Amino acid sequence: MLRKEFSFLLVLSFVFLMVGCSSTSQSSSGGKDSDGKVTVTLWYWNRSLDDNLLAKAKEQFPNINLVAQKIDGNSYETKVDAALAAGGSGAPDIVGMNGAARYIPHADQFVNLLDLGASDIKNQYLDWKWNYAVTPDNKKLIALPIDIGPTALFYREDIFKKAGLPTDPAEVSAQLTTWEDYIEAGEKVKAATGVKMFDSINRVFTQYLGQSDSVYFDKSEKFIGDGGNVKKAWDIAWKVNEKGLSANLVDGTEWNASMNNGEIASFIGAVWMKKVLEDAAPDTAGKWRIARAPGGDGNHGGSFLGIPKSSKHPKEAYKVISWLMNPKNQLQSYKTMDLFPSTPSVYSDPIMSSKEEFFGNQNTTEIFSQAAKNVKPLYFGANYDTVNSLFSDQLTNVANQNLDSEKAWNDVQKQVEKKLSR
Amino acid sequence: MNATNTQEVTNNVQYMKPVGKGSLWRKVYKNRALYLFISPFYILFLIFGLFPIFFSLYLSFHKWSGLGKMEFVGLKQFTYLLTDTTFWQSVGNTFAIWFLSTIPMLFGALVIAFLLNTPLLKFKGFYRTAFFVTNVTSIVAVTIIFKSIFGNHFGLLNYVFTMIGLNPVEWLNSGILIKVVIASMVIWRWTGYNAIIYLAGLQSIPNTLYEAAKIDGANLVQMFFHITIPLLRPIILFTVLMTTIGSMQLFTEPQVLLGNSGGVGGAGVTITMYMYKQAFVDNQYGYASAVSWVLFGIIALFSLLNWKIVQKTGAK
Numbered sequence: 172m173l174r175k176e177f178s179f180l181l182v183l184s185f186v187f188l189m190v191g192c193s194s195t196s197q198s199s200s201g202g203k204d205s206d207g208k209v210t211v212t213l214w215y216w217n218r219s220l221d222d223n224l225l226a227k228a229k230e231q232f233p234n235i236n237l238v239a240q241k242i243d244g245n246s247y248e249t250k251v252d253a254a255l256a257a258g259g260s261g262a263p264d265i266v267g268m269n270g271a272a273r274y275i276p277h278a279d280q281f282v283n284l285l286d287l288g289a290s291d292i293k294n295q296y297l298d299w300k301w302n303y304a305v306t307p308d309n310k311k312l313i314a315l316p317i318d319i320g321p322t323a324l325f326y327r328e329d330i331f332k333k334a335g336l337p338t339d340p341a342e343v344s345a346q347l348t349t350w351e352d353y354i355e356a357g358e359k360v361k362a363a364t365g366v367k368m369f370d371s372i373n374r375v376f377t378q379y380l381g382q383s384d385s386v387y388f389d390k391s392e393k394f395i396g397d398g399g400n401v402k403k404a405w406d407i408a409w410k411v412n413e414k415g416l417s418a419n420l421v422d423g424t425e426w427n428a429s430m431n432n433g434e435i436a437s438f439i440g441a442v443w444m445k446k447v448l449e450d451a452a453p454d455t456a457g458k459w460r461i462a463r464a465p466g467g468d469g470n471h472g473g474s475f476l477g478i479p480k481s482s483k484h485p486k487e488a489y490k491v492i493s494w495l496m497n498p499k500n501q502l503q504s505y506k507t508m509d510l511f512p513s514t515p516s517v518y519s520d521p522i523m524s525s526k527e528e529f530f531g532n533q534n535t536t537e538i539f540s541q542a543a544k545n546v547k548p549l550y551f552g553a554n555y556d557t558v559n560s561l562f563s564d565q566l567t568n569v570a571n572q573n574l575d576s577e578k579a580w581n582d583v584q585k586q587v588e589k590k591l592s593r
Numbered sequence: 594m595n596a597t598n599t600q601e602v603t604n605n606v607q608y609m610k611p612v613g614k615g616s617l618w619r620k621v622y623k624n625r626a627l628y629l630f631i632s633p634f635y636i637l638f639l640i641f642g643l644f645p646i647f648f649s650l651y652l653s654f655h656k657w658s659g660l661g662k663m664e665f666v667g668l669k670q671f672t673y674l675l676t677d678t679t680f681w682q683s684v685g686n687t688f689a690i691w692f693l694s695t696i697p698m699l700f701g702a703l704v705i706a707f708l709l710n711t712p713l714l715k716f717k718g719f720y721r722t723a724f725f726v727t728n729v730t731s732i733v734a735v736t737i738i739f740k741s742i743f744g745n746h747f748g749l750l751n752y753v754f755t756m757i758g759l760n761p762v763e764w765l766n767s768g769i770l771i772k773v774v775i776a777s778m779v780i781w782r783w784t785g786y787n788a789i790i791y792l793a794g795l796q797s798i799p800n801t802l803y804e805a806a807k808i809d810g811a812n813l814v815q816m817f818f819h820i821t822i823p824l825l826r827p828i829i830l831f832t833v834l835m836t837t838i839g840s841m842q843l844f845t846e847p848q849v850l851l852g853n854s855g856g857v858g859g860a861g862v863t864i865t866m867y868m869y870k871q872a873f874v875d876n877q878y879g880y881a882s883a884v885s886w887v888l889f890g891i892i893a894l895f896s897l898l899n900w901k902i903v904q905k906t907g908a909k
Contacts, residue, residue: 249873252659273876277660421765421852424740428747557875564854571766571857593656593673593880 208236209487214251215267216244219317219474220495221504228495235487255280255479264482265492268475271304271314272551276392278306281313282478287489289315295498299548300513304475307390307550314477315496318510320441321543322381322469324462325448327366327455328531330436331356334363340462340538350379350407353465357416360436367418370426370438372408373566375417377559378439379404381469387559388552394591396558397584405562405580412570419570427451439464441471442511442539449529457528461535468542470549473513515544554591561586653882663879670883680884682859683867684891686772690863691840693776694783699832701784703825706791707817721792724785736778736849743774768860771851775861778846783839787832794828795821834899841892844869864888 213225225239240263242250248269254262255277268274274281289312293301296316304314324347328338336356337343347353357368369375380386380400387396395401411417418435420426429435430452440448448459476492478485494500501512506522517523518540526532552558565583568574621628653670655663674680709720727735742749743764751761764770798821806816822829844865847855853874855862862870868888872881 249659252876255660274660280660420746425744425746428744560854560874564859567854567856568858589677590875593877 206236208234209484210236210238211265211482211484211488211491212238212240212263213265213267213491214240214242214247214254214263216242216247216269218508219267219269221500221508221510223507224495224500224504228491231494232487232491235491237491255481258481260481262479262481264478264484264488266477266479267317268314268477270473270551271475271477272555273553274313274477275304275306275551276553278311278313280480281311282480282482282485282489283310284312284315284478284489285310287486289489289493292493292497295514295516297513297515297543297546299470299546300473302548303551304477314475315492316513317474317476317496318501318504319513319543319546320443320470320472321511321539321546322378322439322441322464322471323535323538323542324437324439324464325444326437326460326462327433327435327458328460329458330360330364330366330433334360334436336360338460340460340533343460344463344465347462347465350375350466354407354410354414354416357411357436358414361416364436366434366436367416368436369411369417370420370429370435372412372417372419372570373563374438374440375411376404376408376562376566378464378469378471379407379466381471382464382467382547383469384547384549386549386551387555388550390550392552392554394558394587396562396587401562402580405566408566409569409576417570431455433458439466439469442535443472443509445527445529445535446509457531459530460533461530461538463538463542467547468545470543470546473511511539511543515540518543557590558587561590649882649885652879653886655879657878658876659878660876666879670880671887673880674883674887679859679862680864680867680887683855683862683864686855686860687841687843687863689772690776690779690843691837693772694779694840695833695836698780698784699787699829699836701780702787702832703791703822703829704817705784705788706795707821709788709792710795721789724788726785727782728786730782732782732845733849735782736846739774739778739781739846740850765851766857768858771856771861775843775847775850778850779840779843783836787836790832791825791828794825798824830899830902834896837895837899838892841865841888841895864891 220239222241225237229235229237247267251266251268254266297319300316300319301312304316305312324343326343331343332338334356336359337346347356353368360366360368383400383404385395385400387394387401389395418429420429420435427450430448431454433455438444445461449456476496478488478492482488496513498512498514498517501510501514502517502520502522504510505512505517512518512523518536523536523540524534525536527535561583565579565586569579652663654665654667656666656670657663705724708714709717709724714720741747744751745763745765746761748761748764750764754761762770764774802820802824803816806820811819842865843863847861847863848866848869850856851861853866853870855866855870864884865888868881868884871877871884
């Protein structure tokens with residue numbers, strides 16, 4: 172009697188198990204679903220795509236059943252890697268990438284978008300951004316651009332005024348053209364007000380590299396970070412530290428508090444830092460301005476959409492991503508989500524421009540769109556993140572301990588060599 | 594037919610005592626319904642527990658970025674590990690934090706338990722809950738609060754320091770102070786938990802001993818050191834072991850407090866954090882697996898050491 176009930180429960184639980192399995196396998200089975208639609212899955216993380224736009228895409232493509240899955244940003248890359256490594260049904264048809272560099276050596280795991288006609292829409296996008304997703308041999312494109320992160324100088328107009336520096340964005344850019352000018356101005360600010368010009372030397376280093384045309388690796392993946400721009404960026408960061416112009420802050424509550432208390436006169440940041448700053452420093456509203464950055468225009472951040480090779484519907488997936496990322500929709504995403512378009516044709520659209528109260532009614536889009544068109548092409552290399560974290564850790568040490576310049580540099584070079592030898 | 598049946602029966606009788614392979618399976622088959630009921634755990638454990646364990650062992654002999662092909666490298670990951678100064682630094686950090694947290698924590702727990710056990714105390718239930726609550730709060734939330742308390746420039750503690758005329762301390766810019774901050778989080782979180790375990794132990798100590806001591810004129814401190822501590826020894830050793838295993842696996846506190854870099858000069862990088870960084874930041878899954886197996890070795894060695902001590906004291 173009891174046994175019968177038990178076995179009934181057991182059978183029931185197995186049924187649930189089977190149902191659970193079959194529902195996932197259904198979406199990946201080849202051909203069409205029962206309703207005649209093709210299912211295309213898309214993975215993205217919070218704020219990487221505009222949710223409204225994804226909802227609209229479902230209307231745009233009545234024959235495609237677009238399943239957009241928002242995945243926790245912290246475990247996003249791990250999950251994507253696992254899905255790609257496993258191949259087959261586990262991987263989505265469309266995958267968001269926070270930077271294409273680390274996938275370039277694994278271009279064979281992605282559909283070459285040039286085979287699907289991507290070259291026809293190439294001229295819509297910024298060249299440098301497009302090329303981030305192109306293999307060194309120029310034969311493959313692994314993803315389409317989503318947004319970009321053009322950089323500019325964020326500065327406190329009132330503090331600049333007190334220090335006798337120009338306050339108008341155009342004049343600021345004219346006077347602070349190089350990093351040397353920037354440091355000199357920093358000394359003036361310090362002398363006149365005691366305020367630090369820079370928030371951290373890590374940012375100085377990162378932003379210098381963001382303006383460069385080569386960083387740690389050349390196109391043959393050879394390490395070139397033992398000199399060149401990396402050394403120049405290092406020296407500038409060192410100089411800022413030596414002169415005591417950096418407040419030595421780490422991102423987070425300390426950074427927020429310092430910004431809000433007006434202890435930092437400026438920093439170079441990407442367009443998405445506008446929002447970060449507005450949230451961090453509400454008390455300084457109206458005092459900030461944005462100008463073209465000393466040292467040149469750069470980029471920091473911005474993501475991509477690619478199609479894994481295991482996708483059974485690459486054509487449909489391509490249709491979806493090329494629509495999602497067309498200029499009109501990027502414009503919309505900028506308006507709703509602050510995702511700065513990678514399609515320069517929309518920069519002149521009136522929707523892009525507005526007077527921003529936080530920045531003293533400046534139209535900052537003007538600055539960022541000029542910067543965006545001016546970013547130099549750059550090859551990151553597959554090990555960019557690994558090497559970059561070694562340099563940035565070492566700079567944290569430089570900022571907080573009394574290190575010898577040459578020894579600190581040699582140490583980090585040794586660490587890189589050891590890591591790359593693995 | 595008859596003949597074979599009797600054959601089987603005699604076979605059964607013969608193998609009944611030392612459980613042979615055949616009869617074990619037969620027993621399993623006989624109780625198949627019960628085994629089916631407990632099978633979900635074992636099936637899940639096989640997939641999500643046992644398989645990853647062995648897969649990580651397999652991985653530790655390979656080089657793998659998580660994408661692309663695995664490359665067999667033999668013992669190279671382990672030899673690299675031996676010469677990896679950052680790894681040894683993380684081992685040192687872990688032990689330093691363990692040392693800084695364990696002693697004050699367990700001592701504090703013992704004192705709390707002793708006070709909770711005094712018959713005169715009122716609202717015992719409230720105190721027990723209050724001390725245990727720290728253990729069930731979210732580590733991430735706690736860490737973020739500790740981060741604001743120990744902030745370099747705008748920390749609560751530095752605010753208090755300047756209020757009473759002391760110089761502010763850059764807690765998170767010094768190798769030793771970083772460890773102190775991490776240890777303080779561990780202490781805050783686990784003291785109450787250990788106190789409850791000690792309390793259970795204390796309640797098994799007969800009251801007559803304390804009464805006898807009182808008649809002999811012993812004070813509270815004497816009773817604590819001469820009755821409570823000796824009789825609690827096995828429980829103390831148990832908590833030391835659990836604390837050690839826990840400390841060796843310390844991860845969330847330093848990671849949330851300092852980020853993946855582990856703070857100034859990597860002073861807050863623990864072994865687990867280092868392993869995490871190798872796998873999920875640098876995408877060196879093979880190397881991370883090697884680190885995890887060495888970590889396993891260290892914990893096993895420590896536990897063995899502790900077990901020996903328990904045995905020794907048991908024999909006394």
